[in-house]
Amino acid sequence: MKSAAKQIARQRIQLLFQQAKTVYRDNPQLSSRYVATARKIAMAARIPLPTVHKRQACKNCNTLLVQGENCRVRIRQKREPHVVITCLSCGCKTRIPLKKKREKTKLERDNYQNETSC
Ligand SMILES: [Zn+2]
Numbered sequence: 001m002k003s004a005a006k007q008i009a010r011q012r013i014q015l016l017f018q019q020a021k022t023v024y025r026d027n028p029q030l031s032s033r034y035v036a037t038a039r040k041i042a043m044a045a046r047i048p049l050p051t052v053h054k055r056q057a058c059k060n061c062n063t064l065l066v067q068g069e070n071c072r073v074r075i076r077q078k079r080e081p082h083v084v085i086t087c088l089s090c091g092c093k094t095r096i097p098l099k100k101k102r103e104k105t106k107l108e109r110d111n112y113q114n115e116t117s118c
Pocket of ligand 1: 058059062086087088089090
């Protein structure tokens with residue numbers, strides 16, 4: 001029973017993010033509402049937001065982050081290598097540490113996918 005509910009929640013989150021992306025150009029406010037709803041669903045179902053979607057949402061103002069549009073992505077080498085994503089609508093910064101591991105981390109795999117798709 002419980003896992004079925006979580007499965008439904010995952011599907012809804014995915015749908016909401018798809019919708020958020022499609023309406024972003026015409027109605028950024030609506031897309032923020034979709035993101036907020038998706039995050040609420042994740043919290044209610046007690047499942048982590050998928051990493052891919054986590055990187056696309058500002059946790060401060062729920063804006064859908066579109067690279068080159070409303071967020072700044074920078075690599076910093078201070079202390080340890082990390083990526084900084086700055087939300088340009090509220091100025092909130094998200095740090096993602098880049099850990100060097102034998103096994104590729106999820107972020108690295110995502111990045112690899114992004115590079116190959118371009
Ligand atoms: Zn923000």
